[in-house]
Amino acid sequence: MGLPRFIRPNGVDEQLSPNLYVANCGPSVGLSYEIIKSVFSKFGQVKGVYAADESGARVIVSYVDVGSAQAALKALDGHSCPDLGGRSLHIRFSVLQPTSEVNDSIPVSLVASELSIPGLYLWHDFINAKEEQELLTAVDDRPWNNLSKRRVQHYGYEFCYETRNVNTKEQLGELPSFVSSILERISSLPDLGDSASLVLDQLTVNEYPRGVGLSPHIDTHSAFEGLIFSLSLAGPCIMEFRRYLDGSWLPKTASSNDMKVKNLENGSNLIRRAIHLPPRSMLLLSGEARYAWHHYIPHHKIDMVNDNVIRRGSRRVSFTFRKVRKGPCQCEFPQYCDSQR
Template sequence: MTESGFTCPKGLDNQFSPNLYVANCGPAVGLSFDIIKSVFGTFGEVMGVHAADNSGARVIVCFHEVTAAQAAIKALNGFPCPALRGRTLHIRYSVPRQQKVQSDYSLPVSLSASELATPGIHLVHEFITAKEEEELLAAVDIRPWKILSKRRVQHYGHEFLYETRNVDSKQFLGELPSFVSHVLEKIMSFPGLDENNSKLMDQLTVNEYPSGVGLSPHIDTHSAFDDLIFSLSLAGPCIMEFRKYPEGTWKPPDDVIVDKVSSSQCSTFARKAIFLPARSMLLLSGEGRYAWHHYIPHHKIDTVGDHVVRRSSRRVSFTFRKVRRGPCCCKYKQYCDSQMVR
């Protein structure tokens, strides 16, 4: 490892890089960075010269172009260089060192719904193909987005009103777009659903999350939507956490971001998490839909088992729901806005 943030691993000789590790060269042997830059600059634009370590006799030369580094290593490696006091240089390609990254997310992450073991929550991997994913993303990217504080959204069928966390059931935007027809067909045959539960979805919210942006803990308003909520993940993965609060205990307001929770707070509610890969479809129903807050941590890096997973530059979710006509009569009264005592 080097002080400059570069490394010179063995076996890199055949892997070209615009950065060169140069030994027998530096202030300790009477060569200033300016002189080194001038000499190497005859092969191409030099972006910088840095100390490779604390010895003063090894440097990193960073070119703008790989071809310049190739020319320099061919001309100078192993040969005395008159312009550098006749010193024989030993040169290898160098690369930026890999930073050790860790997520502060310590909750165990399930890879399947059966492992999560929460009633009403189901997950199907590879629900659509990579080609279908590409087509869905292209379809929304040519349509206008509504800008929120940290993400962009599109609404179809009915617009979701974030101020009231509800929809205006009287304001109909039209049928769901044709580009999701094949997704709706697959939803109708989703594993575990019977004909009575397979109601036609009539509301779609498309969310685009930049890397590091998540979702505040919340339960979708009971009176706004029926039992089934489907969420299709596109373009990138994420972790979704579920939290259930015992009856009569505090639960976080839906508009408050709760990312890091103290151990004393953790003891007041159950926590579970599941990994949602790209192209997977998540179903929230029953207890999982009505009684568990769902939440996407605001991280750029997630820990899944022994693996560190970086969030992609964007994640796009397609959330399909059916607008409820009338009050909710579920058995989870603590969380039900239709049945709460005011």
């Protein structure tokens, strides 16, 4: 989406650059981007200050010219800086990261029909603001499980991230009462047809801090049936869908069903679509959208939607409802199906 991306220096093949990687410096240690820019501007014109990662304690300071970056590095690296709270900064040169796969900027749709992906639906304002707050309060009153970059809660059955599957012999109980009205509303959706009678029995609640996304994947076929509902709360995001053709997609192993993307394509065998998911919207993956398209949330703090800059909230919480599968999958997409490989 056009935001700068920088390679973290490895300390071996360091090269001169107008961009500096600065550690022990950032909002999480009490230093705003404005203060950082004012200090580094003493050495030359600063184009911008960017987060180097999700820690909030490391930034990229980008100058107009290399000479300014050299002067700042020489003056500030390893020295206590009174203007930055007496902190000792650790500075290295950094360079722009080459773009990978294909051009990162693709049109973002606001409605599902524009994507032309069979089985993909999106309902805006599926719940109101009061219901949203009640759901957030309900999960915040319950214990979270910490993953590497986000927190989760599981209801009905626990999803095991190591195997990307569920143990159908270990049921956690019924889904909580605070989602009963959501389940009733789902069953009355007009596009479900005969599937409206499907009893959803698994719920995963994910909390994504600002800037944290989701790696490209297809939900394991053998784990869940063909309808997957995801309710977005608290903050917006962009969800991208990818369809890999002609064998360009490969799972890590058939046994683990990791569904990770190779990220080596030149774009010729890859179809990409993107949609904006506002708070309180409900997304449905069914049919081809569920079984054959990878879905992915870019790790961004800012998204571009039709030339509009949309900042993600301090967190996004998703409620994902699924039906646990009790037998092998017999879908029409065997190349993506762990039951048929």
